[in-house]
Amino acid sequence: MQKDTDYLNLLFDISELADLVTGSSDLESFLELAVDLVARHFKAPVCSIYLYNEKSNRLTLKATKGLKPEAVNKIHMKPGEGLVGRSFETLSIVREGNASQNPGFKYFKEAGEDPYNSFLCVPIKRGVERIGVLVVQHRDLNYFEMSDERAIWTVVSQLAGSIENARLLMEVPQTREDMEMSAPLGFIKGSAASGGYALGKSVVLDEPHKSILYDPMAKEDEFTKTDFIHAVEKTIQELKDLQKGFAERLPESASLIFTAHFMILKDKNFIGKMGELIDNGLNPVDAVRKIAAKYMAVFSASPHAYMREKAQDVEDLAVRILSHFSSRDQGNACEKGSIAIARQVFPSDILKYVSAGVKGIILASGGVTSHVTILARSLQIPLIIAEESGLLNLPGNTDILMDGDLGNIYINPDQKTVKLFETKAGAEKEAHSASMENTTWTRDKERVVLMANINLLSEVPLARTLKAEGIGLYRTEFPFLIRSTFPSEAEQYIIYKKLFDEMAPLPVMIRTLDAGGEKALAYSDSPKEANPELGLRSIRFSLKHRDIFEFQIRAMLRAAAGKKEIRIIFPLISSIDEFLEAKQVVYDCMDDLSKEELEFNRDVSLGMMVELPSVLATIDEFAREADFFSIGTNDFIQYLLAADRSNKMVADHYIPCHPAVNRGIAKIEEAAEAHHIEVSVCGEMAHEKDYIPFLLGVGIRTLSVDPQFLPMVQKTVMGLDMAVARQYAAQMLAQTTVKGARSVLDAFKNSLDRKSG
Numbered sequence: 001m002q003k004d005t006d007y008l009n010l011l012f013d014i015s016e017l018a019d020l021v022t023g024s025s026d027l028e029s030f031l032e033l034a035v036d037l038v039a040r041h042f043k044a045p046v047c048s049i050y051l052y053n054e055k056s057n058r059l060t061l062k063a064t065k066g067l068k069p070e071a072v073n074k075i076h077m078k079p080g081e082g083l084v085g086r087s088f089e090t091l092s093i094v095r096e097g098n099a100s101q102n103p104g105f106k107y108f109k110e111a112g113e114d115p116y117n118s119f120l121c122v123p124i125k126r127g128v129e130r131i132g133v134l135v136v137q138h139r140d141l142n143y144f145e146m147s148d149e150r151a152i153w154t155v156v157s158q159l160a161g162s163i164e165n166a167r168l169l170m171e172v173p174q175t176r177e178d179m180e181m182s183a184p185l186g187f188i189k190g191s192a193a194s195g196g197y198a199l200g201k202s203v204v205l206d207e208p209h210k211s212i213l214y215d216p217m218a219k220e221d222e223f224t225k226t227d228f229i230h231a232v233e234k235t236i237q238e239l240k241d242l243q244k245g246f247a248e249r250l251p252e253s254a255s256l257i258f259t260a261h262f263m264i265l266k267d268k269n270f271i272g273k274m275g276e277l278i279d280n281g282l283n284p285v286d287a288v289r290k291i292a293a294k295y296m297a298v299f300s301a302s303p304h305a306y307m308r309e310k311a312q313d314v315e316d317l318a319v320r321i322l323s324h325f326s327s328r329d330q331g332n333a334c335e336k337g338s339i340a341i342a343r344q345v346f347p348s349d350i351l352k353y354v355s356a357g358v359k360g361i362i363l364a365s366g367g368v369t370s371h372v373t374i375l376a377r378s379l380q381i382p383l384i385i386a387e388e389s390g391l392l393n394l395p396g397n398t399d400i401l402m403d404g405d406l407g408n409i410y411i412n413p414d415q416k417t418v419k420l421f422e423t424k425a426g427a428e429k430e431a432h433s434a435s436m437e438n439t440t441w442t443r444d445k446e447r448v449v450l451m452a453n454i455n456l457l458s459e460v461p462l463a464r465t466l467k468a469e470g471i472g473l474y475r476t477e478f479p480f481l482i483r484s485t486f487p488s489e490a491e492q493y494i495i496y497k498k499l500f501d502e503m504a505p506l507p508v509m510i511r512t513l514d515a516g517g518e519k520a521l522a523y524s525d526s527p528k529e530a531n532p533e534l535g536l537r538s539i540r541f542s543l544k545h546r547d548i549f550e551f552q553i554r555a556m557l558r559a560a561a562g563k564k565e566i567r568i569i570f571p572l573i574s575s576i577d578e579f580l581e582a583k584q585v586v587y588d589c590m591d592d593l594s595k596e597e598l599e600f601n602r603d604v605s606l607g608m609m610v611e612l613p614s615v616l617a618t619i620d621e622f623a624r625e626a627d628f629f630s631i632g633t634n635d636f637i638q639y640l641l642a643a644d645r646s647n648k649m650v651a652d653h654y655i656p657c658h659p660a661v662n663r664g665i666a667k668i669e670e671a672a673e674a675h676h677i678e679v680s681v682c683g684e685m686a687h688e689k690d691y692i693p694f695l696l697g698v699g700i701r702t703l704s705v706d707p708q709f710l711p712m713v714q715k716t717v718m719g720l721d722m723a724v725a726r727q728y729a730a731q732m733l734a735q736t737t738v739k740g741a742r743s744v745l746d747a748f749k750n751s752l753d754r755k756s757g
């Protein structure tokens with residue numbers, strides 16, 4: 001169709017402009033008429049206006065023709081963010097023939113943007129004043145041409161004056177209520193780290209709550225020794241309750257998380273010294289502060305990381321005791337049903353929040369290790385990472401709705417939005433519990449085995465309910481991460497035995513400690529490394545700390561006594577020598593256990609994670625030595641493409657469909673098949689709808705995914721023809737460029753979409 005932009009490229013006639021202003025009943029409808037008019041002239045199905053608000057330093061979608069109307073006022077971008085933000089910041093036109101291919105493109109699922117390929121965006125400005133951005137979009141690839149750039153400049157310069165007025169008026173608070181609205185943030189787009197919905201009151205967990213340690217407290221001179229004793233008793237009870245919550249939710253951590261707290265409370269020099277000071281006339285509040293400060297100073301000065309950690313425990317304890325002196329609570333401690341907003345979290349924080357009954361967690365200044373994410377998912381608690389430090393200033397008790405699946409945060413959501421989510425959450429819960437088939441087959445009746453990845457014992461019941469055919473990966477590092485010292489052989493034995501008992505007679509693949517790198521153990525005294533991901537991590541750590549490794553292997557072998565199908569996996573193997581060395585440790589442990597006449601399992605299989613590019617070159621030899629392979633695509637992609645899996649800045653370089661990744665996976669599968677050993681995929685790729693067809697197409701028949709993904713993965717497999725998947729994989733493997741691989745992937749996805757309807 002011919003666009004109306006041929007020239008005068010494209011001056012609206014004056015009556016059209018006048019109609020815009022006079023024909024609109026309010027400011028919103030003026031903008032709606034404006035987008036409608038522009039869309040009509042460009043014969044574009046989508047036209048949208050984003051306006052800039054200086055105070056919040058954000059662009060907000062204010063009117064759209066073609067995108068979902070409910071996205072208006074809900075989508076925000078910072079200057080520089082996405083193509084829209086870039087056009088605004090650089091004051092230049094952005095024209096893309098296939099916008100989704102531009103790494104800078106920010107896609108908003110809730111706006112329904114997916115079908116639109118061509119994208120033309122122009123900043124709206126008046127003199128030097130930046131007002132916003134106007135965007136037109138079209139389904140056809142390369143729909144907009146150079147001449148359209150000129151036309152859109154002309155259009156926007158004509159509209160800018162009126163839009164500017166509309167913006168100023170819209171920003172004037174309309175009612176007193178509006179003026180007093182506590183949360184100007186409204187809607188924030190973050191990145192989804194752990195899915196699910198949560199509605200609750202905000203609790204900002206930032207430093208200020210520690211003010212109780214330093215600020216004068218009302219009537220602090222009037223407190224007595226009895227008040228002090230009561231405050232300590234209440235603290236002990238509070239910690240016991242928290243501990244109980246933990247034990248129920250996390251058997252691995254029972255009685256451990258607050259061990260240090262209880263020990264400090266028992267220390268005569270701590271509570272006893274406080275009592276002495278009070279007896280000598282110091283007021284109880286100052287006595288607590290004085291002794292706590294002394295302990296904190298000693299611990300903080302320690303050269304050992306695990307000792308420095310104790311300073312935090314003392315601080316936490318002092319805050320708890322002081323908060324029990326008066327009716328004043330801890331200000332911003334987590335409460336049951338609340339949404340925790342924090343600057344930073346560690347795995348142990350997640351556990352503390354969850355045991356306190358927090359419903360969701362928002363990280364207000366980005367940056368999180370992938371294991372915090374994995375832990376949040378295991379605990380089924382939504383986690384969103386938002387680069388929005390303004391969240392830390394949010395008043396406590398503000399209503400927050402989190403959509404962890406999309407990374408959306410709604411502040412003070414209206415009733416309509418809440419209802420919508422409640423209905424959605426209800427429907428998903430039903431779908432979640434919908435009965436799954438016992439076994440999984442493709443449409444043309446080829447068998448695929450679906451297993452579960454487990455990080456915590458609390459996930460086992462869900463894996464069983466959702467008919468996982470075994471555990472394809474048990475990450476043993478979590479019991480190590482959440483403790484304050486290395487767990488003993490006996491403690492590990494109890495955990496592993498529980499896992500094997502609960503899964504029997506199904507197979508369990510249990511991985512040895514994959515610590516180090518971003519999964520640093522707070523209590524390990526390893527020196528800080530410049531490149532931890534390339535450092536002393538994983539199997540390297542285990543082989544260097546032989547005693548820790550042996551305790552773990554012994555615990556596994558003993559817990560596996562009398563069980564079938566127990567498989568031990570070594571992570572991050574880089575050479576045959578390393579693999580043989582790890583295997584030898586197992587054989588040595590078996591010898592020791594038989595000398596000690598302890599029961600254990602001699603028939604465990606020994607396999608390896610395939611995660612490093614170095615393994616590819618000698619994959620056949622590995623297949624001769626290993627009983628099975630498990631492909632850890634998360635690390636495989638990270639190391640093959642040298643793109644840190646948790647660094648947002650290189651997210652565009654982390655490309656699961658990269659030809660090197662595709663060919664690498666195919667090569668691993670071929671070697672496994674040639675040597676008749678089992679191979680499974682347990683990285684995130686195994687639950688990605690887009691990559692499952694390729695994995696099956698190259699011959700992978702076992703996928704291991706987080707339990708909550710099992711229904712979706714089964715549905716995807718059951719909707720596929722293996723013959724089609726094979727053809728598709730062959731086509732993918734023929735590609736030499738990322739662009740080529742992406743277009744084959746897109747074409748395949750489109751053909752599936754067409755089939756489904």
Ligand code: PEP
Pocket residue numbers: 473475514611631632633634635636682683684
């Ligand atoms: C992987 O690397 O794909 C994997 C499953 O291991 P982890 O995510 O624990 O590193």
Ligand code: MG
Pocket residue numbers: 571611632634635
């Ligand atoms: Mg890995």
